[in-house]
Amino acid sequence: MLPMLWLLLFFAVPFLIVLKISFAEAVFGQSPPYTPLIEHAADGATSLRLHAGSYALLLQDPLYVAAYLKSLLFAGVSTLFCLLLGYPIAYGIARARPAWRMLLLVLVILPFWTSSLLRTYAMIGMLKANGVLTGALAAIGLIEPGTAILHTDLAVYIGIVYNYLPFMILPLTATLMRLDFGLLEAAADLGAKPWQAFLRVTLPLSMPGIIAGALLVFIPAVGEFVIPDILGGPDALTIGRVLWTEFFTNRDWPLAAAVAVAMLLLLVIPTLLFEYVENRRERREAQA
Amino acid sequence: MSRRNWGLWAAMAAGYALLYVPIVSMIVYSFSASRMATVWAGFSTRWYVSLFSNEQIMQALARSLTIAAVAASCATVLGTACGLALSRFGRFPGSGLLSLMNSAPMVMPDVMLGLSSLLLFVTLQQALGWPERGMSTIMIAHITLTTCYVTVVVRSRMAALDDSLEEAAMDLGARPWRVFWLITLPLIAPALLAGWLLAFTLSLDDLVIASFTSGPGASTLPMLIYSKVKLGVTPEINALATLIVTVVAIGVVVAGVVMHRREAA
Numbered sequence: 366m367l368p369m370l371w372l373l374l375f376f377a378v379p380f381l382i383v384l385k386i387s388f389a390e391a392v393f394g395q396s397p398p399y400t401p402l403i404e405h406a407a408d409g410a411t412s413l414r415l416h417a418g419s420y421a422l423l424l425q426d427p428l429y430v431a432a433y434l435k436s437l438l439f440a441g442v443s444t445l446f447c448l449l450l451g452y453p454i455a456y457g458i459a460r461a462r463p464a465w466r467m468l469l470l471v472l473v474i475l476p477f478w479t480s481s482l483l484r485t486y487a488m489i490g491m492l493k494a495n496g497v498l499t500g501a502l503a504a505i506g507l508i509e510p511g512t513a514i515l516h517t518d519l520a521v522y523i524g525i526v527y528n529y530l531p532f533m534i535l536p537l538t539a540t541l542m543r544l545d546f547g548l549l550e551a552a553a554d555l556g557a558k559p560w561q562a563f564l565r566v567t568l569p570l571s572m573p574g575i576i577a578g579a580l581l582v583f584i585p586a587v588g589e590f591v592i593p594d595i596l597g598g599p600d601a602l603t604i605g606r607v608l609w610t611e612f613f614t615n616r617d618w619p620l621a622a623a624v625a626v627a628m629l630l631l632l633v634i635p636t637l638l639f640e641y642v643e644n645r646r647e648r649r650e651a652q653a
Numbered sequence: 654m655s656r657r658n659w660g661l662w663a664a665m666a667a668g669y670a671l672l673y674v675p676i677v678s679m680i681v682y683s684f685s686a687s688r689m690a691t692v693w694a695g696f697s698t699r700w701y702v703s704l705f706s707n708e709q710i711m712q713a714l715a716r717s718l719t720i721a722a723v724a725a726s727c728a729t730v731l732g733t734a735c736g737l738a739l740s741r742f743g744r745f746p747g748s749g750l751l752s753l754m755n756s757a758p759m760v761m762p763d764v765m766l767g768l769s770s771l772l773l774f775v776t777l778q779q780a781l782g783w784p785e786r787g788m789s790t791i792m793i794a795h796i797t798l799t800t801c802y803v804t805v806v807v808r809s810r811m812a813a814l815d816d817s818l819e820e821a822a823m824d825l826g827a828r829p830w831r832v833f834w835l836i837t838l839p840l841i842a843p844a845l846l847a848g849w850l851l852a853f854t855l856s857l858d859d860l861v862i863a864s865f866t867s868g869p870g871a872s873t874l875p876m877l878i879y880s881k882v883k884l885g886v887t888p889e890i891n892a893l894a895t896l897i898v899t900v901v902a903i904g905v906v907v908a909g910v911v912m913h914r915r916e917a918a
Contacts, residue, residue, distance in 0.1 A: 368731040368738070368800065372754040375797040379769035382776050450671070453664035471909065476672050478850075478905045480858040482875050483894040486882055487675040490682060497678045527671055534668075580760070588762020590861050595882060605764045605861075612768065612865075622772065625765050636760050637753060 380629070387622035390416040399619050419623035429607065429624070433631070436603040439518075439593065440586035443525035447533040447582050448575065450526065455537035455574070456567075459544070470538065477531040485524055485595050492520050492596065516598040524592040529585070533578040540574025541567075580636060587632055604628055676898060683891035700892040707889065710877060717857055717874040720788055724795035725852035729845055731796065732803025732852075737837070739804070740811035755801045767865030770794040774866060786868030794866045795856040802855065803848035810844035843912040850908055854901060 389399040423429045458469045476484065491498040494513035503510040514520050544567065552562035590605035597603075604624060612621040686697035704710060739752060758766060774790050777783060784790050818840070822832045838845075860875035867876065881887055 368735045369751055371731055372735075372751070372797070372800070375770065375773065375793060376754055376758065379773040382772045383769045386772055450664070450668050453661055454668040457661055457665045471906075472669060473672070475902055475905060476676065478854055479676070479898045479901050480854075480875070480894075482858060482860050482878060483679075483897060484675065486878070486890065486894060487679040489882070490678055491675050497674065527675065530668065530672065584760045585762060588764055590762075590764050591879075595879075605762060608764045608768065609861075618772070621768060625768050628762065628765060632762075633757070633760055633765075637757065640756060641753075 383622045383625055386619055387419055387626050388416055389619045389622075390418065391617045391619050416619070419617075419620045420627075422620065423623055423627055428602070432602050432604050432607045433627075435601070436587045436589075436605070439521055439525060439589075439601075439603060440583045443522055443529065443586055444533075444579050444583045446522065446526045447530055448579065451530055451533035451537055451578065452575075455534050455541055458534075458538045459541035460546070473531050473534050473538075481528050482591055484528060485592055488520070488524050488527060488596055489515060492523065515596060518597065518601055520596040521593050521601050524596040525582075525586050525589065528592060529582040532581040536577035536581065537571065537574040540571050540577075544570055580639075584632060584636055588628060679891055680895045680898070683888070683895040685888070687888070700888045701896075704889045704892045704896075710874070710889070710893065713872050713874045713877040716788060716871065720792050720795060720863075720873065721853045721856035724792050724799060724856045725849045727792075727796045728799040728803050728852040729849045731800045732848055733807050733841070733845060735800065735804040736807030736811060740808050741816070755804050758798055758801045759805075763859070763861035764865075766794070766798060767862040770797065770862065771865040786866065787871040788867075790866045790868070791863050791871070791873065794862050795852075795859065798859070798862060799852035799855050802851050803845075806844050806848040806851065807841060810841050814840055846908060846912065850904065857897075 386399055391399055454473070458466055458473070461469055490496055492513065492515040493499065494511050494515075495503075496513075496515075499508065499512060499514055502508045503512065514523070548566050548570075549562050552566050553559075557565065587603075588605045589603065590609055593601040593603045594606055594609070608621050608624045608628075611617045611624060682693065683700060684696050684698065685693045686699060687694035735751065735755060739748065739755070742748070770790070770793070774784060774786060774793075778785075784793070819832050819836050822836050823829075827835070858875065859873075860879050863873045864876055864879075867873065872880075878890060878893070881890055
């Protein structure tokens with residue numbers, strides 16, 4: 366089982382190493398810049414030195430807690446807007462004639478295949494002072510001419526929504542396409558107004574797609590580095606940026622590792638557990 | 654057309670506009686003569702000329718293409734094996750772990766994958782003196798990242814596939830390897846192409862993991878673009894981005910048409 370070995374070696378083992386290094390102490394001016402956990406003294410005695418200072422710092426310094434909250438806020442609000450913007454598109458695709466459906470789907474997938482770095486870069490031209498979007502907003506009098514949206518939190522929100530919208534639309538479309546639209550007619554026959562039918566039939570039935578899309582947007586958005594770094598201001602400090610700065614600028618590898626472990630505990634493990642529970646539930650329902 | 658449909662159409666148009674206006678405006682400005690990246694000053698192809706004479710960019714491009722091709726090919730082999738194992742062998746010892754490890758890289762933030770891969774390479778280097786950080790470590794990290802995407806594509810194709818053909822071949826006395834080469838592989842070929850393309854573009858696009866795992870002097874194209882963007886926008890990047898977006902779009906459309914034809918035939 367070569368694939369199994371590969372994933373174990375290059376994916377599972379690294380996490381143990383990250384965990385290990387998060388307990389080391391940073392030493393500057395040597396390579397690699399941290400202390401060994403297990404020390405071999407001259408007399409042959411071996412001692413284990415666990416250093417929890419990095420974790421203590423995460424909890425004590427408000428900078429790190431603020432970064433986690435900021436990341437959750439960016440990701441949460443962007444996920445909501447992806448849903449609001451993506452739902453009508455997914456609904457339109459699902460209800461379109463099959464010939465149109467293919468074209469509309471391809472048009473959603475195409476940006477997803479092109480580089481996200483380049484698309485984030487393209488956003489600069491939209492959001493800088495007198496850019497395409499800021500210029501248009503100034504022309505209709507919504508903002509002062511010469512105002513830039515670039516390097517504000519709003520720019521980060523726009524950037525995340527723009528980058529992750531396809532991840533919301535695709536699972537939603539898949540769910541909505543399987544939906545039996547006869548149910549809506551039945552609801553209408555029974556006297557439901559369109560919005561009532563939507564709220565009580567379509568929306569609950571599309572919940573699996575909403576959850577899948579929300580996870581696909583929310584999780585990577587929390588750890589996002591490129592978008593807040595390029596589009597945000599210096600105060601758009603997210604976990605991804607903190608980890609990057611600790612690692613590359615401050616060269617504090619143990620602290621970067623501790624930031625990563627905290628992110629894993631808060632974000633990835635709950636997701637995987639959720640997925641595991643959902644899969645078991647589906648299997649049980651399939652058997653029942 | 655009812656009022657409700659008008660609302661739907663307006664929302665759809667807004668969404669598609671959000672997806673395409675930034676890319677299209679970037680393409681338009683790549684043909685502007687102005688030194689400012691977003692000021693129009695007449696049609697010109699000077700940025701394309703200066704792009705192709707930029708040694709540094711061309712070297713980074715060649716490096717990125719090499720890494721992406723190697724990583725995508727290895728990931729396709731590994732991902733196909735994973736996909737087959739998960740969809741055909743049912744539950745086997747370790748199948749839960751394999752499935753978990755396969756979905757994990759997809760929900761894992763890039764910074765996390767990059768940091769953990771680098772720390773592994775550093776540890777290995779201390780213990781074994783291998784690997785030297787550079788293109789090979791970026792390739793290894795990219796294979797790990799992209800294998801799971803290939804697995805997902807292969808797995809969904811296998812799920813849609815009728816396994817009676819394979820059973821018939823085995824009933825007729827074909828050995829498992831022959832069944833795989835003559836029956837399974839041709840049937841899942843479109844999925845392999847899709848998986849390879851996906852792995853290739855993911856590797857080509859990656860900035861964060863490459864930055865962590867690269868060694869001195871092994872900058873990939875995204876790393877170069879990132880440092881240029883941080884220093885201020887140069888119109889050359891507009892031209893470069895236009896070329897990449899065009900090539901990828903043509904590639905995806907051609908692959909889509911090929912797969913569509915094959916499935917229809």
